[in-house]
Amino acid sequence: MRLPRVPWSEVERRARSVSGGPVTRAGGTDDLTVRSLVTDSRLVVPGSLFACVRGATSDGHRHAPAAAARGAAALLVDRPVDTDLPVLCVPSVRAQLGPLGALLAGDPARALRLVGVTGSNGKTTTSALVRGVLDADGDCTGVVGTLGAEVGSRSRSTALTTPEAPELHEVLRWMADAGARRAVVEASSIALDMGRMDGLAFEVSVFTGFEEDHLDHHGTVEQYWASKARLFEPGRTAAGVVVTDDPWGRRLADQAAVPVTRVGSDRDADVRVLGWRTGSGGTEVLLGDDTGGHRVHSPLVGRVHVTNLAAAWATGRVLGAAPDRIAAGLAAVAPPRGRNTVLGGSGRPLVVVDYAHTPRALAAAVDTARDLTGRSGRVHLVLGARGRRDRYKRQGLGGSARAADCVWLTNEGSHGEDPAAIRGELRVGLFGSPARVREVPDRRAAITAAVAAAGPADVVLVVGRGHETRLLDTTDPRDAVLLDDAEVAATALATLHAREEDLRGRAS
Numbered sequence: 001m002r003l004p005r006v007p008w009s010e011v012e013r014r015a016r017s018v019s020g021g022p023v024t025r026a027g028g029t030d031d032l033t034v035r036s037l038v039t040d041s042r043l044v045v046p047g048s049l050f051a052c053v054r055g056a057t058s059d060g061h062r063h064a065p066a067a068a069a070r071g072a073a074a075l076l077v078d079r080p081v082d083t084d085l086p087v088l089c090v091p092s093v094r095a096q097l098g099p100l101g102a103l104l105a106g107d108p109a110r111a112l113r114l115v116g117v118t119g120s121n122g123k124t125t126t127s128a129l130v131r132g133v134l135d136a137d138g139d140c141t142g143v144v145g146t147l148g149a150e151v152g153s154r155s156r157s158t159a160l161t162t163p164e165a166p167e168l169h170e171v172l173r174w175m176a177d178a179g180a181r182r183a184v185v186e187a188s189s190i191a192l193d194m195g196r197m198d199g200l201a202f203e204v205s206v207f208t209g210f211e212e213d214h215l216d217h218h219g220t221v222e223q224y225w226a227s228k229a230r231l232f233e234p235g236r237t238a239a240g241v242v243v244t245d246d247p248w249g250r251r252l253a254d255q256a257a258v259p260v261t262r263v264g265s266d267r268d269a270d271v272r273v274l275g276w277r278t279g280s281g282g283t284e285v286l287l288g289d290d291t292g293g294h295r296v297h298s299p300l301v302g303r304v305h306v307t308n309l310a311a312a313w314a315t316g317r318v319l320g321a322a323p324d325r326i327a328a329g330l331a332a333v334a335p336p337r338g339r340n341t342v343l344g345g346s347g348r349p350l351v352v353v354d355y356a357h358t359p360r361a362l363a364a365a366v367d368t369a370r371d372l373t374g375r376s377g378r379v380h381l382v383l384g385a386r387g388r389r390d391r392y393k394r395q396g397l398g399g400s401a402r403a404a405d406c407v408w409l410t411n412e413g414s415h416g417e418d419p420a421a422i423r424g425e426l427r428v429g430l431f432g433s434p435a436r437v438r439e440v441p442d443r444r445a446a447i448t449a450a451v452a453a454a455g456p457a458d459v460v461l462v463v464g465r466g467h468e469t470r471l472l473d474t475t476d477p478r479d480a481v482l483l484d485d486a487e488v489a490a491t492a493l494a495t496l497h498a499r500e501e502d503l504r505g506r507a508s
């Protein structure tokens with residue numbers, strides 16, 4: 001993807017147009033051009049404009065020499081630096097990342113109709129569903145979120161669920177160049193809080209539901225909720241689709257200053273869930289809206305997807321898609337990687353690999369696993385918790401685990417914390433529970449042991465980071481081991497099958 005070369009004078013003009021204070025330019029002739037906005041000196045390429053961002057652990061200004069050594073053409077700063085490079089000094093570098101990121105990516109958002117998706121759980125799934133609906137309605141649609149970015153059959157990795165603004169605009173440029181006319185953007189609360197999406201205008205924004213999360217960053221539940229509510233401010237979005245099955249959603253729908261389509265089981269919902277059922281073959285939802293009743297099928301497994309499907313339906317309707325196109329789109333969306341991935345069966349235990357990492361999501365996942373046993377088998381839960389994050393959730397996760405029959409406590413990447421202490425905090429929530437608790441620190445061994453211990457009617461539920469369990473048991477990122485839980489589970493099932501075949505062979 002070739003990014004445009006932008007004249008230095010144009011960069012200065014855009015910076016002045018959005019700056020709330022003085023902008024000073026030093027150096028740089030009128031024929032100077034720059035061709036990408038980069039916030040990490042280690043990613044600078046010749047011709048880049050390096051943005052010196054002050055962060056919580058480092059200050060980009062200190063990395064200006066490294067950026068210059070890698071061929072940066074100019075610097076964007078908000079305090080003086082000693083350099084021979086052309087410099088643009090603004091009141092806040094972070095505030096310029098969106099406007100200048102857009103400029104240096106050729107303002108791709110001007111060519112795309114945007115949908116934003118936020119919520120404590122369900123962002124990735126609902127984003128995939130909305131994309132499926134819009135693709136089925138004939139509009140090539142890109143999606144960017146925790147799983148990276150996709151458009152058509154192409155994909156690319158991204159650094160964060162919602163990338164920093166320069167990367168986000170480059171991803172939107174990549175989508176537009178690939179023929180996309182729409183894009184679905186997962187909007188994390190942290191990204192909204194840090195302004196990564198400032199300057200983007202969304203046709204519709206979706207709120208999937210709320211449960212306290214990321215309090216390490218936001219401090220309080222109110223602050224966390226307020227960051228998500230920012231996505232629904234006029235000027236940032238034209239319309240909202242809000243799941244109102246929880247009080248935080250109802251509060252958002254009540255206070256939003258843009259038109260809101262309410263979704264859920266409430267009698268006053270605009271898109272109302274009239275009934276549903278879910279099982280290993282997928283989920284069926286009966287919805288009622290102003291066009292009547294609609295039966296929607298999806299391969300997604302689990303009751304949590306009922307409102308995700310209803311929200312995606314509502315989003316399609318707000319954007320003018322016909323009911324039959326929406327239903328076809330929803331039926332075609334496979335579970336995103338690591339979310340309710342179902343393996344096994346046919347005489348072997350079912351294994352469900354899921355990304356549940358909050359107490360409410362885990363409770364729902366265990367409930368779904370119980371349903372999948374046909375209420376006759378046992379639920380084995382493989383559970384860990386990531387180190388250095390959201391310690392307050394661990395007791396709650398242990399509490400949700402009480403509904404399982406056997407809990408296999410394991411590591412999910414301690415990031416320098418004591419793994420045994422993490423498992424101990426999970427165990428607190430399990431105190432007094434009838435569930436049998438086993439500790440198997442090695443994650444691969446824990447998944448394998450749970451599959452080996454499971455009977456043919458049992459379900460093994462493996463939760464955590466789904467497709468990307470990063471086992472970082474030191475503070476050095478180079479020591480991280482990336483584990484795909486589904487791959488480990490598939491190997492364990494194959495071993496089980498081979499052993500059964502061997503036993504059958506000996507018995508005959």
Ligand SMILES: CC(=O)N[C@H]1[C@@H](OP(=O)(O)OP(=O)(O)OC[C@H]2O[C@@H](n3ccc(=O)[nH]c3=O)[C@H](O)[C@@H]2O)O[C@H](CO)[C@@H](O)[C@@H]1O[C@H](C)C(=O)N[C@@H](C)C(=O)N[C@H](CCC(=O)O)C(=O)O
Nearest residue numbers: 039040041053055056057058059060063160161162188190
């Ligand atoms: C809390 C948070 O979001 N932190 C982000 C923030 O880090 P920071 O402010 O500490 O930055 P820093 O490390 O001090 O570095 C300051 C600047 O110096 C630059 N730098 C640093 C080192 C160097 O050698 N050269 C260099 O230029 C950095 O690129 C940065 O621009 O800026 C960094 C650079 O852009 C991000 O990588 C970092 O995300 C960290 C890795 C992170 O884990 N973020 C998570 C919490 C996050 O954003 N998660 C959300 C939600 C996910 C969910 O819903 O589950 C997401 O959207 O992914």
Ligand SMILES: Nc1ncnc2c1ncn2[C@@H]1O[C@H](COP(=O)(O)OP(=O)(O)OP(=O)(O)O)[C@@H](O)[C@H]1O
Nearest residue numbers: 120121122123124125146161304339354355356361
């Ligand atoms: N609407 C929902 N309500 C509660 N739990 C949900 C919902 N949708 C999905 N889940 C559960 O939460 C897990 C994570 O869902 P998903 O990855 O779609 O959203 P997310 O956590 O918001 O995305 P991410 O954090 O990756 O950006 C799923 O694997 C499922 O167990």
